[in-house]
Amino acid sequence: MQHSIPLPLNPAAFLAQHRPDAPIMFFAPAVLQDTARRFQADFDGLVTYAVKANDRPEILSNLVAAGISTFDVASPAEMRAVRAACPQAVLHYNNPIRSIAEVEAGIDVGVASWSVDDHAELAKLDAVPRTAEIAVRFALPVTGAAYDFGSKFGATPDQAADLLRRVVAMGFVPSLCFHPGTQCNDPQAWASYVTEAARIAALAGVRLARLNIGGGFAANRGFGAPDHRAIFTTINSAVKRSFAGAEPRVLCEPGRAMVADACVLATRVKGMRSGGEVVFLNDGIYGGLPDLRDMGLSGLVHVLGPAGPRSGAATPRIVFGPTCDSLDRLPDGLPLPADTAVGDYVMFGGMGAYSIAMSTGFNGYGVGQVEMVCALV
Numbered sequence: 079m080q081h082s083i084p085l086p087l088n089p090a091a092f093l094a095q096h097r098p099d100a101p102i103m104f105f106a107p108a109v110l111q112d113t114a115r116r117f118q119a120d121f122d123g124l125v126t127y128a129v130k131a132n133d134r135p136e137i138l139s140n141l142v143a144a145g146i147s148t149f150d151v152a153s154p155a156e157m158r159a160v161r162a163a164c165p166q167a168v169l170h171y172n173n174p175i176r177s178i179a180e181v182e183a184g185i186d187v188g189v190a191s192w193s194v195d196d197h198a199e200l201a202k203l204d205a206v207p208r209t210a211e212i213a214v215r216f217a218l219p220v221t222g223a224a225y226d227f228g229s230k231f232g233a234t235p236d237q238a239a240d241l242l243r244r245v246v247a248m249g250f251v252p253s254l255c256f257h258p259g260t261q262c263n264d265p266q267a268w269a270s271y272v273t274e275a276a277r278i279a280a281l282a283g284v285r286l287a288r289l290n291i292g293g294g295f296a297a298n299r300g301f302g303a304p305d306h307r308a309i310f311t312t313i314n315s316a317v318k319r320s321f322a323g324a325e326p327r328v329l330c331e332p333g334r335a336m337v338a339d340a341c342v343l344a345t346r347v348k349g350m351r352s353g354g355e356v357v358f359l360n361d362g363i364y365g366g367l368p369d370l371r372d373m374g375l376s377g378l379v380h381v382l383g384p385a386g387p388r389s390g391a392a393t394p395r396i397v398f399g400p401t402c403d404s405l406d407r408l409p410d411g412l413p414l415p416a417d418t419a420v421g422d423y424v425m426f427g428g429m430g431a432y433s434i435a436m437s438t439g440f441n442g443y444g445v446g447q448v449e450m451v452c453a454l455v
């Protein structure tokens with residue numbers, strides 16, 4: 079029987095006991111497992127996890143415990159991280175640009191599915207066993223996401239049809255994939271892609287084995303919980319309508335929406351200037367807060383003083399991170415309670431995705447520590 083050290087109750091209990099000076103990422107495994115189970119119950123297809131959102135071993139092993147067995151990876155290092163958490167995990171290598179050495183690494187670990195968006199990259203996959211799936215990635219000019227991924231990867235529909243025919247000619251299992259962008263709230267973004275996927279398959283004269291509808295599902299940023307089920311329903315009916323009779327199996331690959339809720343980032347006020355108008359935190363955009371720069375203000379911020387939550391009126395602040403770089407600033411600042419003081423902890427909820435995974439050690443700062451807790455509140 080395995081015994082483990084009891085987890086601290088919640089972040090506030092841990093902070094009260096240890097008063098840490100460096101930023102800490104608090105992770106509640108129960109919250110993550112709950113989200114992963116909900117995704118699998120609600121989504122009519124295979125749920126995989128996009129590792130880039132958070133590749134920490136604690137995250138991967140808890141996803142495995144909750145039944146996730148297929149992972150979207152972009153690099154050999156991510157393949158190793160996944161296999162360390164789950165030796166028999168199924169790997170989907172969905173970075174469409176790969177060096178020859180990376181292709182070899184993917185073959186060595188037995189990648190089951192590869193995505194491509196041009197002929198030169200497809201030609202590099204000639205040594206891949208023909209039992210593998212090749213998913214052609216296409217892109218549409220889509221609105222509805224906080225930012226669009228189509229500007230980097232994705233063939234046009236005509237190119238995709240051409241590639242799909244080539245995938246079949248080479249003897250691979252043919253599929254299509256797309257990614258509508260991240261923090262996407264509009265179900266129609268997926269629906270337009272699904273409709274187009276059916277058109278591409280018809281144009282190519284290819285019956286798709288699978289359709290990978292990407293990630294992009296929004297996380298709760300404190301401005302209302304996103305309705306993933308409504309999106310799943312829209313996707314499901316778009317698949318039925320567009321592929322009538324020749325429906326591919328469907329898979330999704332959430333990153334952000336899978337892990338965001340499971341973590342809270344505790345940062346600390348190091349110093350204040352100009353009567354508190356300017357606040358210096360021990361973490362910033364080079365550490366655990368780059369997503370605030372890209373996604374805008376979060377509605378999930380609260381402040382803990384020595385005696386508990388601060389409750390003063392929200393006051394706009396200019397907020398700098400700890401490094402000596404003047405770019406290290408939250409572009410929109412933050413409203414913080416009027417009674418916020420040096421030594422207080424500024425807590426950022428919903429920070430499981432694109433936070434610790436993007437944290438650098440620039441200037442000797444950054445988020446290094448993860449503490450597991452029973453609950454986040």
Ligand SMILES: *Cc1c(COP(=O)(O)O)cnc(C)c1O
Pocket residue numbers: 128130131150172257259260261292293294295331332333334335431
């Ligand atoms: C980043 C990425 C994802 C996950 O995106 P989220 O917005 O975090 O859900 C899924 N698939 C691919 C191919 C990606 O690059």
